[in-house]
Amino acid sequence: MKLMLLTGLFLATLFQSLFGQGKFNDIPAIIPMPVEYKTAAGLFAFSETTKIITADTVSKPAAELLNFYLKSVTGKNYEMLASTSAYANSIVFKIDSSVVVQPEGYQLNVSTQQIELLAHDAGGIINGIQTLRQLWQEAGNKSLTIAACAIKDYPRFAYRGMGLDVSRHMFPVSFIKKYIDLLALYKLNTFHWHLTDDQGWRIEIKKYPRLQTVAAFRSETIIGHKKQSPHRFDGKRYGGYYTQQEAKDIVQYAAQRNITVIPEIEMPGHALAALAAYPNLGCTGGPYKTATFWGVFEDVYCAGNDSTFIFLQNVLDEVMAIFPSPKIHIGGDECPKIRWEHCPKCQRRMKELNLKDEHDLQSYFVQRIERYLNSKGRNIIGWDEILEGGLAPNATVMSWRGEAGGIAAAKQQHDVIMTPESHFYFDYYQSLYAAEPIAAGGYTRLEKVYGYEPAATGLDSSLTHFIKGIEGQAWSEYFTSTSQAEYMIFPRMLALAEVAWSPAKGKNYDSFLKRLRQQQTMLKKLDVHAADVFDEINYSSVPTADGTVEVDLQSSLPGMEIRYTTDGSPPGMNSRLYKNTVAIHKTCVLNAILIKDKKPVKRVFHQTFTIHKAIGAGIILNNEGEARFNLLPATLVNGVEGTDRYNDMQWMGFAGKDVEVIVDLGSIKNISTVSMNFLNYHWQKMWAPQWVSILISLDGKQYKNIYTKQNFPISGINKLKAITSSKARYIKIVATNKGVIPVGEYGAGGKALLMIDEITVD
Ligand code: ACM
Numbered sequence: 001m002k003l004m005l006l007t008g009l010f011l012a013t014l015f016q017s018l019f020g021q022g023k024f025n026d027i028p029a030i031i032p033m034p035v036e037y038k039t040a041a042g043l044f045a046f047s048e049t050t051k052i053i054t055a056d057t058v059s060k061p062a063a064e065l066l067n068f069y070l071k072s073v074t075g076k077n078y079e080m081l082a083s084t085s086a087y088a089n090s091i092v093f094k095i096d097s098s099v100v101v102q103p104e105g106y107q108l109n110v111s112t113q114q115i116e117l118l119a120h121d122a123g124g125i126i127n128g129i130q131t132l133r134q135l136w137q138e139a140g141n142k143s144l145t146i147a148a149c150a151i152k153d154y155p156r157f158a159y160r161g162m163g164l165d166v167s168r169h170m171f172p173v174s175f176i177k178k179y180i181d182l183l184a185l186y187k188l189n190t191f192h193w194h195l196t197d198d199q200g201w202r203i204e205i206k207k208y209p210r211l212q213t214v215a216a217f218r219s220e221t222i223i224g225h226k227k228q229s230p231h232r233f234d235g236k237r238y239g240g241y242y243t244q245q246e247a248k249d250i251v252q253y254a255a256q257r258n259i260t261v262i263p264e265i266e267m268p269g270h271a272l273a274a275l276a277a278y279p280n281l282g283c284t285g286g287p288y289k290t291a292t293f294w295g296v297f298e299d300v301y302c303a304g305n306d307s308t309f310i311f312l313q314n315v316l317d318e319v320m321a322i323f324p325s326p327k328i329h330i331g332g333d334e335c336p337k338i339r340w341e342h343c344p345k346c347q348r349r350m351k352e353l354n355l356k357d358e359h360d361l362q363s364y365f366v367q368r369i370e371r372y373l374n375s376k377g378r379n380i381i382g383w384d385e386i387l388e389g390g391l392a393p394n395a396t397v398m399s400w401r402g403e404a405g406g407i408a409a410a411k412q413q414h415d416v417i418m419t420p421e422s423h424f425y426f427d428y429y430q431s432l433y434a435a436e437p438i439a440a441g442g443y444t445r446l447e448k449v450y451g452y453e454p455a456a457t458g459l460d461s462s463l464t465h466f467i468k469g470i471e472g473q474a475w476s477e478y479f480t481s482t483s484q485a486e487y488m489i490f491p492r493m494l495a496l497a498e499v500a501w502s503p504a505k506g507k508n509y510d511s512f513l514k515r516l517r518q519q520q521t522m523l524k525k526l527d528v529h530a531a532d533v534f535d536e537i538n539y540s541s542v543p544t545a546d547g548t549v550e551v552d553l554q555s556s557l558p559g560m561e562i563r564y565t566t567d568g569s570p571p572g573m574n575s576r577l578y579k580n581t582v583a584i585h586k587t588c589v590l591n592a593i594l595i596k597d598k599k600p601v602k603r604v605f606h607q608t609f610t611i612h613k614a615i616g617a618g619i620i621l622n623n624e625g626e627a628r629f630n631l632l633p634a635t636l637v638n639g640v641e642g643t644d645r646y647n648d649m650q651w652m653g654f655a656g657k658d659v660e661v662i663v664d665l666g667s668i669k670n671i672s673t674v675s676m677n678f679l680n681y682h683w684q685k686m687w688a689p690q691w692v693s694i695l696i697s698l699d700g701k702q703y704k705n706i707y708t709k710q711n712f713p714i715s716g717i718n719k720l721k722a723i724t725s726s727k728a729r730y731i732k733i734v735a736t737n738k739g740v741i742p743v744g745e746y747g748a749g750g751k752a753l754l755m756i757d758e759i760t761v762d
Pocket residue numbers: 333334383400
């Protein structure tokens with residue numbers, strides 16, 4: 001023991017004196033970035049005789065994991081020795097919580113003779129092993145080397161998680177293990193397994209065989225995006241479940257990698273598959289059918305029926321026997337109250353318990369389950385809707401509808417996991433290219449994930465310690481294959497991992513990208529189909545007073561050039577080289593390509609720019625936009641239409657307020673059409689206007705109404721086109737906001753967002 005400690009101290013001192021602070025080479029390709037890293041001279045080279053030495057029993061199983069990883073690269077197992085003596089050409093593992101004081105922390109000293117890994121605990125050993133995996137270089141002939149260095153490292157947040165939904169699409173056990181290995185590689189420590197939902201129940205519960213024969217299957221699956229109407233279906237039965245033995249095996253596999261598996265059993269909503277199997281658990285008694293498309297369904301567990309609780313407690317008994325996690329996720333999100341409002345049993349329960357509304361009933365439901373789980377020594381974690389009607393006393397809140405739920409929970413002294421859908425839902429688009437495969441919602445590029453700061457919530461600093469960590473979500477509605485799942489999750493998960501682990505003050509996106517480019521090689525070797533779209537072309541478009549649009553093109557790919565065309569032809573090596581901005585004088589599609597090392601790389605960029613009479617017009621707005629959608633008013637006349645990726649920085653959004661836009665064309669012009677779009681997407685609280693009027697004026701004082709429209713039926717983009725034959729300098733658009741979101745809709749009682757883009761005048 002003593003000798004090892006001395007060796008460690010000696011090495012650390014040696015590094016200090018040889019390579020004093022500030023003289024480091026390039027940062028290594030480690031993600032997440034370690035707290036402290038120093039290079040040293042030389043290499044440690046694995047040889048036939050390299051030994052793995054464990055100085056204590058805690059580090060032994062973790063050291064076996066190193067052998068597992070080494071074997072996958074070198075094809076060889078290394079000799080393991082339990083010993084406290086020093087050996088040359090060895091990798092020495094040791095727990096020492098007096099030297100490494102941070103839980104899950106480790107210190108790694110790599111010299112030409114030895115690798116020493118000191119850790120606070122087994123988790124620290126595993127984290128150190130992951131760093132070794134990222135550092136070693138294959139030196140041909142299946143031998144490995146590691147550049148000498150000294151690392152001190154520990155996590156910023158105790159909870160570093162990734163979710164995975166296996167209800168909407170299910171993945172094989174081999175994929176679940178691969179996923180767990182990847183979580184471990186990036187030092188995440190929690191796998192949140194979303195096992196039940198409307199579209200399928202995926203965990204074997206022996207007491208309830210119909211969960212396996214009925215709830216685990218759906219008759220068919222929707223094709224395409226749920227917003228497309230009418231819905232189309234594939235006509236193919238789909239389903240399956242994980243046996244308890246498989247789940248136990250996964251729990252053990254995860255534990256060996258410092259990962260806790262938190263199972264999620266959804267209640268009281270997202271319960272349709274369970275109701276299909278056991279219709280007596282619903283308010284109406286059914287019949288019910290496992291859902292075949294995506295959404296929120298009105299049939300939920302009956303809260304007035306004691307057999308609901310008996311069922312869930314029996315289910316949870318079996319779940320707890322599989323999953324030893326201190327926390328059990330009970331869902332709690334998106335539970336419509338309409339059945340409860342009309343159910344005699346639910347209403348009787350409310351009366352007996354003096355509950356004032358159905359939110360109180362939901363709170364009763366969650367608290368009753370919490371009491372049960374607490375009695376078994378477990379705690380609950382739930383989505384932020386569990387705040388409604390009052391938080392269960394020991395609950396942790398997973399804040400997904402932004403940060404508000406997390407902030408409210410922290411103010412009530414509850415633990416919080418931040419997973420805002422705006423940053424951490426990896427089922428959202430990561431690129432604005434039209435060629436992206438169908439994804440769930442808005443647009444969350446890698447840089448945005450990386451830029452999330454959990455402490456910048458506005459919470460008083462005395463409360464920020466309630467934020468225990470962060471989690472990314474992988475909802476699988478549109479993950480129709482494991483390859484597509486990987487494409488959506490990677491590399492955004494790596495950005496999340498760095499936010500979760502590394503100190504906030506060292507965060508730097510350029511540094512992250514540099515390391516990510518090296519990690520891409522590793523991901524490829526591990527057969528991960530990661531997206532590589534983060535370097536693709538981004539653009540901005542600014543209208544000018546002379547009626548043209550100036551387009552800027554950007555890419556983060558080092559050493560690239562951009563070539564483009566505006567005549568519709570495909571861009572190639574000889575197309576015009578992009579220098580500063582492209583001035584667009586007439587309507588066109590801008591096609592552009594990235595070129596690196598004299599070769600076109602990545603996909604072709606296409607963007608339509610429409611030149612019309614209002615480009616660069618003066619815009620006067622009567623109201624400010626809602627923060628996320630409060631863009632420069634000129635965005636309304638920049639030649640680009642907003643897409644269904646609603647946060648594409650084209651739409652202006654106004655929360656709860658009517659909108660009046662005055663477009664000043666600068667001089668009197670002949671006008672034949674005035675067009676604009678409104679986005680109707682209730683799941684994002686976006687509501688088309690109640691009515692829209694268009695008025696015109698020669699002098700800006702006297703206006704004449706030329707058009708009114710009241711009906712915007714499309715879920716998605718509603719196009720309005722007014723045809724006229726007028727002369728005008730001023731065009732006034734008045735759009736009335738829906739106001740308060742109606743009962744039964746997402747965000748009921750809150751302010752509706754009125755989303756408008758591109759006012760086109762011809
Ligand atoms: C959720 O996305 N419904 C938690």
